[in-house]
Amino acid sequence: MEQTIPTMAQMAAEGKEPEILFWVGCAGSFDERAQKITRDICKILHHVGMSYAVLGTEESCTGDPAKRAGNEFLFQMQAMVNIEVLNGYNIKKIVTGCPHCFNTIRNEYPGLGGTYDVIHHTQLIQSLIDEGKLKAEGGESFKGRKITFHDPCYLGRANNVYEAPRAALEILDTELVEMKRCKSNGLCCGAGGAQMFKEPEPGKKEINDERMLDVIQTGASIIASGCPFCMTMLTDGVKHMEKEQEIMVMDIAEITVRANGL
Amino acid sequence: MVGQVIFIIILLGAAYLFGRNVAKVRRNILLGRDTDRSDRPAGRWAIMAKVALGQTKMVKRPTAAVMHFFIYVGFVIINLEVLEIMIDGIFGSHRIFSKPLGSLYGLLIGGFEVLALLVLVSCVVFMARRNILKLKRFTSAEMTTWPKSDANYILVIEILLMTAFLTMNAADYKLQLLHFGHYATAGSFPVSDMIAPLLPSGAGALVAIERGCWWFHIIGILAFLNYLPYSKHFHILLAFPNVYYSNLQPKGEFSNMASVTNEVKAMLDPSFVPEPAGVSLFGAKDVTDLTWKNLMEAYTCTECGRCTSVCPANITGKLLSPRKIMMDTRDRLVEVGNNIDKHGKDYTDDKTLLDNYITREELWACTTCNACVEACPVNINPLEIITEMRRYVVMEESQAPASLNNMFGNMENNGAPWKYSQADRLNWAEKE
Structure with missing residues (x-):
């Protein structure tokens, strides 16, 4: 990357405290596609001049997939260790690149001693737009293109965040088309509840293929989302349907970066 | 007098049986582990008013929502009429509210009749959705013999109760027009006056129909009440406390053990x-x-x-x-x-x-x-x-x-x- 990524350890060594901690998450750290989105979120933070840092090698899984799978021990072990690190750096505000990290830190860490102001990156983008710090200019034009938004379950139903990602699309002057199952009625991509890490149970079809029917019905050329697991499932779904030529899957952060030519 | 005694015995018996079954359900529920849902009472009353009383989550499926609303309002409001039936049964009176309420009574009866008809029509449509259209929701794997029959029993009972109610009114109305005995004029009967021509015109037969339907209706209601604890229809009572004790946290938050x-x-x-x-x-x-x-x-x-x-x-x-x-x-x-x-x-x-x-x-x-x-x-x-x-x-x-x-x-x-x-x-x- 052009800019260097500030870590909490460096900041603390220099006696500085960033305005916000960027919680990257496991997918954002290791999955190749999600890594790109992570860099895009950093580009946005850099572009608006927000002081931020990441934990880097001090970050560890929030424990979300362990908790959803029923392994509360492992979840709380992860949570306590993470909370110790976060509290150690006196973290107040966190932006996450993943709805699962967002949900876990926001809702489940307070009961274990970790209370922070947690937002998802689409909420950060929305507030930057509202403050006038982020526009859609200087980059690729999305004008006239049909975009549909796939609501990640842990952003939407789990936390009632429906408008922020849409606000990031609305300033593009595109045609935002909703799927038949959207917002609180949105259909899961199939990855939640630790399904990402196991083979699906026997059934008639894959959940992401079912979701593709909704996407195709809209005639959208871009599926936007805000979750690395949805990203994987939707991208696979597009492949299964052999629609790679017609439909792109993009994170809200990627779209924002492109629209601003960052 | 004999009628009153029989009525009181049936009423007390039904109340006793219902109380015993409800106590059993309560005991079973309390076999569960403890969890604290006593916080934020204001928020709990609000969500109960909105979701249980106001049925706001029903509207996602509008057809079912509208018909369910008719049955729900019908159930709640027609129960006012059941109050009168109870008092009449205990004291041997006939339409005790008709005099003190005057013209308002006629209006109320008219309203009950319209609701009764809406309930009846809704129940028939619901039965058709289950048994003729066979909506997927009602025919999937777990909908085995008992759940399917339970649903049909509820709808059939409601249809019978509403039919008895309207037939009773029709006979009563006809007797009023004949100025027979204690059947004093008590307002208009917008739905049952359409049934009235189908009934015999002899006063004796009309009294028999009116009394028969009256007893069938009230015994039917008490029997239905006692069916509730065995049936999925228990939701008409438990929906309220169940929504009151809702999880008020974000849905994504799982409990920390x-x-x-x-x-x-x-x-x-x-x-x-x-x-x-x-x-x-x-x-x-x-x-x-x-x-x-x-x-x-x-x-x-x-x-x-x-x-x-x-x-x-x-x-x-x-x-x-x-x-x-x-x-x-x-x-x-x-x-x-x-x-x-x-x-x-x-x-x-x-x-x-x-x-x-x-x-x-x-x-x-x-x-x-x-x-x-x-x-x-x-x-x-x-x-x-x-x-x-x-x-x-x-x-x-x-x-x-x-x-x-x-x-x-x-x-x-x-x-x-x-x-x-x-x-x-x-x-x-x-x-x-």
């Missing part, structure tokens, strides 16, 4: 002295390991299947059906309760909710997407039961699917669900 917190703290800090906690299982193997709220939800479920129809696992042909999770929980709880009645409270059979009712394949198909929770018109949460049972399978039995055990291992060893080293966590910054 305090028993685990104690052990984890002790593990991380040897000087930590855990608060003494009662010995209990991690998670749920049987209904008694669930909370009383989970059990109340099982009795509240009216098997509408909105949850199952939006479940991504179910839609794609997996075994999981959130509605079945609730039905199994209730069936098992009733079984546990019956065992207590028969053999005393320490009796245990060799069955459990896990495996005998809910299979592991069902549990592992869940994506925890909360669609079922969102869909439920009375705020039932099948996901909580699924999670509690996963906790039992994973923490008590160590029987998670192998791939999930791999994921747990990775997380323990390198702080990520995949086999990547924590030292490589910032490598993304070097690329591009």
